[in-house]
Amino acid sequence: MDLKALIRDIPDFPKPGILFRDITTLLSDPKGLRYTIDLLAQKCQEEGLTIDYIVGMESRGFIFGTPLAYKIGAGFIPVRKPGKLPSAVYSVEYQLEYGTDSLEIHQDALKPGDRVLIVDDLIATGGTAKATAHLLQKIGCELVGFGFIIELRDLHGRKHLPDVPIISIVEY
Template identity: 75%
Template sequence: MDLKSLIRDIPDFPKPGILFRDITTLLRDAAGLRHAIDSLADKLDGAGLNAEYIVGIESRGFIIGAALAYKLGIGFIPVRKPGKLPSLVHSVEYELEYGMDKLEVHQDALQPGSRVLIVDDLIATGGTASATAKLVQQIGCELVGFGFIVELRDLAGRRNLPDVPIVALVEY
C-alpha cells in the first residue's frame, strides 16, 4: 500500500515556508491505518527490540503508539507537555528553534531497567524525540529504538538521536 498517497501536504503551516505532512488523512483511512500499524509492528518486532513499553509523544504519538502497543502486546506510556499529568512527574527541558519546551512523564510510569521504544508520527529535526530519549534515560530505562510513520530526511533528525534502531515507514 502506498502510504504517501494517504498523507496530505499542507503548504505554509504552521508558518510560511513550511510544508506540513498531515497524517490525519492516513488516520481516517481504515485500511491505511491498519497497514501503517501492522507494517510498523512487523518492522519493529523484526528488529528484535523486545520492548516492554512504548512511550508515545504528545499528541499524534499517542494515536500511533497506543495502537502499536496493543498490536505488540506491551504497555503504553504517554509523554506530555507540562501541566497535563495529575501525579508526580519526571521532566526534561529542551530547546526549540524559537525557545524552550518541556516534556513530562509520571514518576511511577516506568521502572529503571525497563526496555522502552519511543514512537511518534513524524521525525523532523529530532528535537522532541531526542528530549524524550533523555527523559527515558534519566529514569534509568533502556532505550531500545524509535518508530515513526514519516521521516523528513532532509532535516537529518536521525543525527540528533541516540544510536539505536530507528524505523520509519515513509520518507520525504
C-alpha cells in the same frame, strides 16, 4: 500500499515556506491506518526488538503508540506537556527553533531496566524524540529504539538521537 498517497501536503502551514505533512487523511482511511500499525509492528519484529513499553509523545505519538502497544502486547506510557499529568513527574526542557519547551512523564510510569520504544508520527529535527530519550535516561530505562511514521530526511533528525534502531515508514 502507498502511504504517501494517504498523507496530504499542505503548503505554507503553519507559516509560509513550510510544507506540512498532514496525517489526518491517513488516520481516516481504515485500511491505511491498519496497514501502518501492522507495518510498524512488523518492522519492530524484524529489528528483533524486545519491548516492554511504548512511550508516545503528546499528542500524535498517542495516536500511533497506543495501537502499536496493543498489537505487540506492550504497555503504553504517555509523555505530556507540562501540567497535564496528575502525579509526580520527571521533566526535561529542550530547545526549539525559537525558544524552549518541556515534556513530562510520571515518575512511577517506568522502572530502571524497562525496555522502551519511543513512537511519534514524525521525526524532523529530532528535538522532541531526543528530549523523550533524556526522560527515559533519568529513569534508567533501556531505550530499544524509535518508531516514526514519517521522516523528513533533509532535516537530519536521526543524527541527534541515541545509537539505537530508528524505524521510519515514509521518508520525504
